[in-house]
Amino acid sequence: MTAATGIGARVLRTEDKRFLTGTGRYVDDLPLARATYAYFLRSPHAHAKIKSIDVSAAAKLPGVVNIFTGKDLVDAKVGGLICGWVVKDKHGQPHKSPAHPVMAVDTVRYVGDTVAMVVANTYDEAKDAAEAIKVDYDVKTANIDLAKALDKGAPEVHPEAPGNLVYDWEIGVKADVDAAFAKAAHVTKLDLINNRLIPNAMEPRAAAADYDKGTGNYTLWSTSQNPHVLRLILSAFVLGIPEHKLRVVAPDVGGGFGSKIFCYADETMVCWAASRVGRPIKWTAERSESFQTDCHGRDHVTHAELALDKDGKFLALKVETIANMGAYLSTFSTAVPTYLYATLLAGQYTTPLIYANVKAALTHTAPVDAYRGAGRPEATFVIESIVSKAAAEMKIDAAELRRKNFIPSTAFPYQTPVALQYDSGNYPPIIDEAMKIADYKGFEARRAEAKSRGKLRGIGFSSYIEACGLAPSQVIGQLGGGVGQWESAQIKFNPTGNVQVMTGSHSHGQSHETTFAQIIHSKLGVPMEQIEIVHGDTATTPFGMGTYGSRSLAVGGSAIIKATEKIIAKGKKVAAHLMEASVADVEFENGVFKVTGTDKNVPLAQVVFAAYVPHNYPLADTEPGMDENAFYDPANFVYPAGTQICELEIDPETGTTEIVAFTAIDDFGNIINPMIVEGQVHGGIVQGVGQALMEGAVYDKSTGQLISGSYMDYTMPRADNFPSFKLGYKHTPCPHNPLGVKGCGEAGAIASPAAVMNAIHNALAPIGVKHVEMPATPLNVWQSIKGAQRQAAK
Amino acid sequence: MYDFSYHRPKSVADAIGLLKGKPEARAMSGGMTLIPTLKQRLARPSDVVDLGGVKELTGIKVEGNNVVIGGMTRHADVATSAEVKAAIPALAYLAGHIGDPQVRNRGTIGGSIANNDPAADYPGAVVALNATITTNTRKIAADDFFKGLFETALADGELVTSVSFPKVEKAAYMKFPNPASRYAMAGVFVAKTASGVRVAVTGAGATVFRVKAMEDALAKNFSSAAIKDIKIPADGLNSDIHGSAEYRAHLVGVMARRAVDAANK
């Protein structure tokens, strides 16, 4: 092992060569002989009854191969799309689960709902034909506004969910929390909206499928974050194709951010139709389709209250949230605002009593599901906003109030009042370091200097915790999750000594091919260039759960470690035989087996060769070959934590915000490749700042049209919106996984919205602005300032 | 996109010939607006006449007191032109703040003003600088060119061949970009020339417009203080999720003052 390439080294990414030279292979790049192309006709209405669909004229157009509608699926007895997580409401009843037909049958429920699939020789022909399909809609009133979605008389989205309520769920004991509030010296109250976001992965979703008539085998190429899970859902619930007859391949995938976890209508249709059409089918979403049909994220309306004693100690927290599910329950939608949200409400603090009530509501909008952070950004935003507001109200320094309430490092493992048991952590040194790097002491001077230039300068903290590395299977099962949450690895040496490592996780930007190779290199001493990390194909990798929830390294990396241990154990037996020593005397280091206390040694490559050419080999008790499998089910979640400090300036004349400094100190446990981790943190911060200042999915409240349906109106953050970030690490290794690692993929997005908004409020407080909702666009900030000025004039 | 016939003429005369008598034929310069429209099937031209091969339409010349820019000249060429930078630096600045590098390397001045997007930048400069638009048939004064939302004085099949900008004493352009598209949400071009002061606003209304009150005040006293109390009425201004009419009206005032300050620097 060399320090330059092993664990802890800033190794350049193996993936970069193909990604930077345009030689990545994405679903759309697939050359498929005799391919046909699919186009999906989408609903132009948010809510309408389908009176009739007439495809007769379309079917006669040139190049058209086939046209399918929802009725064809009913006739073929195709199942509906599923929600894989059963959340029990506060009365112990399972959530309402309305049917989710793959294509609309008699009702469309959001702009973008799938109405028909046209398959043609070319994409343009498919599109021409789609224009010729006549759909007679009876347009109904739509239920768009989340705040009113559960009101009496709101248009109903599904008859199976009366009043649009999917569940009314709670955690904690309300009476205990109310009693603590009654004794509080101070209560801070906060109403906030967690704005709806559109994921915008760089590569749009895509699918291609081929059916082999001779064998009855299907191959589906999909932009999936979890090909095995997609296969399982399609096989067991939707299409009924036996798992062994369906291969799902997720090749290079250009970003997912959660939106590519789920099983969608379009990929399901492409797969199903391939056998009917008898030719391969290709489909790639247009960007407008991505806006309309990718699952959206966040979208909460929340009221929160924090009770404090006279010194600022938190006594209790009470949170009420309405969470938008959209028009149908997507694959993991129900878990996001419950188990991934309310269980995080303790944050980094010793708050002894917490009560949260979450009502999930259906609306005539695109389905909402996990999006980078999934529930944890929403929780962090509630906690970190209300803590900063309490600090301002009680005139306690925002950092001081946090410190006063931090879980002390001696208290780990720490049982929170909301189910989770934090395994490790040490929060005070993180905030200290962040304040030092951000020069918190010098802030007031900088604020004064900015004022002399007419700018309002503000500073904001966000001290986050997250639970990721999903997750112990038995916990997931108890909470209603429909799957296990372990991860798999297979280490397969070739006779010539190089190695293929199969992982059940999937890389769509996370750089597994580099990070995992560094682990193999460190543990087995194989040079980096002789290691191939293989992922994303159900035919070549062991069953795996895929990548989301910052789990790949903590769970998938741990599975790899377990497999390396099996390789070493087997290698020792072979080496002992080759060196004529006893197994107990053989040790392994830097890729070489040695007999303790002697200079006898044999390199791993030679052991591998002997295992495949077992002429001189302990065949009596050792199988030939060097190929080991491991599955790892974690004992707990992992709990990354950190503090971010955002410093910004507002131009009060225009309402424009400029971020002038951004500091993030994170504890991700041990770090394999700091450069890759920094990339993850940068991207996460940018997404979180995007949410805070720019991004917002806006539907017209009466028609349900998606107004922010293109980059003309949906503001994506760009590089020139940001200063260089100042990053740093503290390390408390995870005590329960072999690498001591925690997740880093979501942290940036989890913490940053609160850091930004606290800075905005800090900047605007001197001129009397009380509250600004996200996104704090120039218009929004300007209107808040005007509002405060009007208030002051009264 | 729908099918169409594609042509690539080498001269203006050939281009005109190809467009003639075909009401559904469309000229294409940079294609930065036309191609997205085709891809979204919002237009169905019978013919696309690509002006990219017409050499006589490109280039920047100084003719006496005027900078003359060919209709096919790319935004990037205007932004980096030594002639433009010397004669009317504000125009080079404006061109350099259109879209992104890809758009600036494709998009053209002729295409931009012919399209007359309410949020486009160039119309501000054309009107404030009192430029003259030359077409294959005539010359059109800036004030007569921009008619309304995506509407100009151009007849069917008439091509912008060049735009002539008189040199200025002082000028500046201040753009408040739409946060998402980065087109102008309120762009104000202020110019002081031998013939007086002009203030043209783009992005805020249905099409570019002048602010007479500001022009009069600045003619007397070319300083931002002179216009600080002039309020722009919000009536009739654009309103969308990024900016209410009231906000745009306010931004016009702010951008105008900042433009005057920049012009005075």
Ligand SMILES: Cc1cc2nc3c(=O)[nH]c(=O)nc-3n(C[C@H](O)[C@H](O)[C@H](O)COP(=O)(O)OP(=O)(O)OC[C@H]3O[C@@H](n4cnc5c(N)ncnc54)[C@H](O)[C@@H]3O)c2cc1C
């Ligand atoms: C991502 C993006 C960002 C942009 N940002 C901005 C911005 O910030 N500010 C801004 O001002 N613009 C912006 N634009 C528009 C850009 O400036 C375009 O170049 C411009 O709108 C059209 O110029 P074009 O040469 O591409 O015209 P084309 O797309 O080729 O044509 C546009 C229209 O003009 C007609 N036409 C073209 N040339 C002529 C001619 N010589 N005579 C008569 N009619 C003609 C065409 O028939 C068509 O109807 C942006 C565009 C994109 C794609």
